[in-house]
Amino acid sequence: MVVNIHHNGCVMELDKMDENDWKYHGEGNKSLVVSHSQLSHVLRLLKYPAENAEHSPQTTEQAFRHIQNIVDFNKNIMKPLLGEKYVHHGEAVKLPLDFVRQLSLKVQQERPESRCDKVMDTFSGCAVCLPNLTQISSCHISQHRPPLCIEIKPKCGFLPFSRHVSKEIKRKVCRFCMHQHFKLANGKWKTMSRYCPLDLFSGNKQRMCFAIKRLLEEPQNNFKIFKNGELIYGCKEDVDLNGLAQQLKPYFYPSNGLIHGHQSSKVVLNELIQVICGALLSSWDSGRAGEPRKGEPRKGPAPEGRAHCEAGLLHRDMLRNGNHYLPKDCVLSKILQAQMLDSLDIEGLYPLYKRVERHLEEFPKERSRLQIDGPYNEHFLEKIKNCPSEDDGSIEYAVGKVHQYRVAMTAKDCSVMITLAPCGEDELPEPNLEIQPSKRRFTYSVSILDLDPKPYESIAHQYKLDSKIVNYYLRSLQSKQEAAVSSLYLERDHEDCTLVFHPV
Numbered sequence: 449m450v451v452n453i454h455h456n457g458c459v460m461e462l463d464k465m466d467e468n469d470w471k472y473h474g475e476g477n478k479s480l481v482v483s484h485s486q487l488s489h490v491l492r493l494l495k496y497p498a499e500n501a502e503h504s505p506q507t508t509e510q511a512f513r514h515i516q517n518i519v520d521f522n523k524n525i526m527k528p529l530l531g532e533k534y535v536h537h538g539e540a541v542k543l544p545l546d547f548v549r550q551l552s553l554k555v556q557q558e559r560p561e562s563r564c565d566k567v568m569d570t571f572s573g574c575a576v577c578l579p580n581l582t583q584i585s586s587c588h589i590s591q592h593r594p595p596l597c598i599e600i601k602p603k604c605g606f607l608p609f610s611r612h613v614s615k616e617i618k619r620k621v622c623r624f625c626m627h628q629h630f631k632l633a634n635g636k637w638k639t640m641s642r643y644c645p646l647d648l649f650s651g652n653k654q655r656m657c658f659a660i661k662r663l664l665e666e667p668q669n670n671f672k673i674f675k676n677g678e679l680i681y682g683c684k685e686d687v688d689l690n691g692l693a694q695q696l697k698p699y700f701y702p703s704n705g706l707i708h709g710h711q712s713s714k715v716v717l718n719e720l721i722q723v724i725c726g727a728l729l730s731s732w733d734s735g736r737a738g739e740p741r742k743g744e745p746r747k748g749p750a751p752e753g754r755a756h757c758e759a760g761l762l763h764r765d766m767l768r769n770g771n772h773y774l775p776k777d778c779v780l781s782k783i784l785q786a787q788m789l790d791s792l793d794i795e796g797l798y799p800l801y802k803r804v805e806r807h808l809e810e811f812p813k814e815r816s817r818l819q820i821d822g823p824y825n826e827h828f829l830e831k832i833k834n835c836p837s838e839d840d841g842s843i844e845y846a847v848g849k850v851h852q853y854r855v856a857m858t859a860k861d862c863s864v865m866i867t868l869a870p871c872g873e874d875e876l877p878e879p880n881l882e883i884q885p886s887k888r889r890f891t892y893s894v895s896i897l898d899l900d901p902k903p904y905e906s907i908a909h910q911y912k913l914d915s916k917i918v919n920y921y922l923r924s925l926q927s928k929q930e931a932a933v934s935s936l937y938l939e940r941d942h943e944d945c946t947l948v949f950h951p952v
């Protein structure tokens with residue numbers, strides 16, 4: 449168990465924690481994050497449904513094991529798949545219970561109401577300690593401007609290519625765009641997002657910028673901006689693009705007054721979009737943005753199965769622009785390769801999951817050998833990498849595919865964090881870390897977060913959800929068509945009436 453955390457020469461003593469040093473940073477469905485006011489650290493604590501909290505079946509040991517499993521999955525599975533540079537696996541820590549309880553009380557008023565159906569785990573004291581990715585550690589940053597951080601949850605970037613897909617619509621309209629209809633109907637969001645992940649993952653700069661613009665217009669839970677570690681955009685109902693542009697202007701136009709009036713917001717946001725796009729396309733290991741290392745293929749996954757989504761609003765010219773590829777080592781390419789481990793689609797995977805279920809019913813002790821709930825070590829990674837491509841009817845094949853699918857699910861739900869800091873006027877940035885879309889130069893870093901393993905049990909839920917989303921989308925398409933047809937009839941009826949009463 450970790451007692452102290454060492455970082456940048458500072459030591460955080462876990463037995464002397466003070467809740468006053470920490471503040472609410474953010475949360476998702478499963479965890480709540482607090483950040484340290486001086487050290488560049490965050491603590492990620494798990495949450496539980498409010499009704500279960502007090503009857504938590506877990507012992508402290510089980511809770512620590514669970515947290516350690518998350519760290520191991522990040523470190524041993526997702527890091528090798530996504531790249532050393534992008535993944536920060538963190539450390540499992542055991543915090544004093546008093547500290548956790550005080551912290552929980554302190555952050556309660558900051559929490560959005562929509563997330564309060566769950567409560568922070570105050571029973572085990574277990575958490576993950578991670579670097580604060582909204583901060584940047586570089587000696588080349590400007591002393592005057594605090595770092596900016598853009599967080600994107602890109603979601604699934606391809607159309608399923610599996611022969612097991614039973615509904616043709618799944619090959620034409622992407623999961624995110626279909627899911628929007630279902631989310632609006634369920635009241636999760638009030639306004640439809642026009643973002644399409646297939647544009648972001650296209651590798652075509654024009655389409656990528658278009659996608660980022662859509663994220664800015666309707667961020668939902670897919671887009672956030674932090675300034676100096678504080679959330680300044682996203683996660684709120686109202687969208688104030690002009691206000692955002694005002695805050696960002698000094699980063700792109702530090703001293704001149706050349707842009708003004710209503711144009712200025714557009715120009716500033718356009719600069720932001722270009723910087724984000726540049727960071728998403730850059731390959732850190734390769735020296736210059738987008739350039740592969742010697743002897744390596746230049747391209748990421750082929751566009752097959754992910755060309756474009758029919759629900760998207762792209763101008764035809766953008767699609768006519770030919771096939772594009774993501775540079776092989778860029779963050780989006782890495783995420784897409786992991787997402788595409790879902791090669792069978794949930795429809796092809798579900799029967800294999802049932803095969804595993806039957807096997808476990810008959811031989812419950814096999815659960816551990818097959819590593820259904822971990823441990824997430826090199827053997828687990830081997831099972832993912834060496835899974836046979838054809839079904840030989842074996843349990844090994846079924847388990848390999850189930851493991852691959854779970855990794856793909858994690859990659860479909862992760863977030864990318866791009867942290868930018870303007871370089872000081874006379875300071876040169878380190879090579880590999882520079883993007884220069886306008887006259888400004890930025891030091892930047894790109895990370896991937898929220899790489900928790902998805903539970904084996906959630907596969908049954910995924911199967912049901914998939915059919916709900918698709919059926920709902922088909923029904924709403926059908927009612928749209930019926931409405932269009934009946935309005936056509938109404939128009940014709942109206943024309944007929946006019947004819948009857950038209951003076952001869």
Ligand SMILES: O=P(O)(O)O[C@@H]1[C@@H](OP(=O)(O)O)[C@H](OP(=O)(O)O)[C@H](O)[C@H](OP(=O)(O)O)[C@H]1OP(=O)(O)O
Binds near residue numbers: 476477857861902906
């Ligand atoms: O199933 P999806 O596609 O809606 O994704 C869920 C996310 O919803 P989203 O569509 O991004 O709004 C959902 O995000 P929100 O809570 O809606 O912000 C979670 O990320 C959920 O993961 P987990 O169950 O907490 O591990 C995500 O669930 P899974 O990744 O487990 O499917």
Ligand SMILES: Nc1ncnc2c1ncn2[C@@H]1O[C@H](COP(=O)(O)OP(=O)(O)OP(=O)(O)O)[C@@H](O)[C@H]1O
Binds near residue numbers: 582
């Ligand atoms: N290492 C980090 N540094 C800075 N901010 C972080 C870090 N990890 C998480 N966050 C912030 O906290 C938020 C919630 O974290 P995270 O996405 O891991 O929660 P989650 O509950 O797992 O999410 P989901 O709803 O996708 O399951 C993130 O969206 C991000 O803004």
